[in-house]
Amino acid sequence: xxxxxxxxxxxxxxxxxxxxxxxxxxxxxxxxxxxxxxxxxxxxxxxxxxxxxxxxxxxxxxxxxxxxxxxxxxxxxxxxxxxxxxxxxxxxxxxxxxxxxxxxxxxxxxxxxxxxxxxxxxxxxxxxx
Numbered sequence: 001x002x003x004x005x006x007x008x009x010x011x012x013x014x015x016x017x018x019x020x021x022x023x024x025x026x027x028x029x030x031x032x033x034x035x036x037x038x039x040x041x042x043x044x045x046x047x048x049x050x051x052x053x054x055x056x057x058x059x060x061x062x063x064x065x066x067x068x069x070x071x072x073x074x075x076x077x078x079x080x081x082x083x084x085x086x087x088x089x090x091x092x093x094x095x096x097x098x099x100x101x102x103x104x105x106x107x108x109x110x111x112x113x114x115x116x117x118x119x120x121x122x123x124x125x126x127x128x129x
Contacts, residue, residue, distance in 0.1 A: 006030060006031060006032040007030075007031050007032065007052045007053065007117075007121055008031070008032045008033075008034070008049070008051040008052050008053075009026055009031045009032070009033050009034070009051055009052065009053050009054070009055060009117075010033075010034050010035070010036060010042060010045060010046065010051040010053070010054045010055070011023060011026070011033060011034070011035045011036070011055050011056075012035070012036045012037075012038065012039065012041075012042045012054060012055065012056040012057060012060070012065065012068065013035075013037075013056070013057040013060070013084070014037050014038055014057065014060040014061060015057070018057070018106065019035040019037075022035075022055065022113075023035060025110045025113075026113075026117075029114060031117075034049075034051065037060075038060045038061055038062045038063055038068075039056070039060060039062065039063025039064060039065065039067055039068030039071070040062045040063045042054065042056070042063075042068055043063075043068070043071065046072070046076060046079070050076060050078075050079060051079065052079070052080065052121065053079065053080040053081070053082065053117065053120065053121065054068075054069075054072060054079055054080070054081050054082070055081075055082045055084055055104065055113075056068050056069055056081065056082070056083060056084060056100075057084050057085065057106075058083055058084070058085045059085065065083060065084070065085075066097055069081050069083060069099050069100050070097070070099050073099045080101050080102075080120045080121065081099075081100040081101050081102070082100055082101065082102040082103065082104050082113075082116060082117070082120070083100035083102070083103050083104075084103070084104045084105075084106060085103075085105065085106060101120050102116045102119070102120050103116075104116055
């Protein structure tokens with residue numbers, strides 16, 4: 001069980017290496033991390049226990065991150081989202097259909113992701129109990 005002060009993050013990526021790396025990095029700075037292999041699995045997990053934030057790859061099988069982020073915005077508008085991709089280097093390059101609060105280009109230093117998370121979560125006073 002997560003400590004009451006831990007923010008809960010759901011990492012969604014079809015690449016197991018990315019899921020493992022992000023889990024280790026985020027847990028090392030105090031986040032409680034769950035993972036999903038695609039948008040379909042992510043929606044199942046969100047229905048069971050909604051995280052504070054979702055970091056989702058855009059290119060995945062079964063349900064893309066683009067579709068997942070759109071569905072999250074429609075069904076779970078309070079969840080903060082970060083789009084993640086290796087195909088785009090900055091948020092200005094993202095297709096206009098990408099609906100997310102933030103963007104993290106794969107391969108960037110983890111400190112960039114930590115900063116984005118901190119900035120986006122700043123407005124959330126306390127994690128869910």
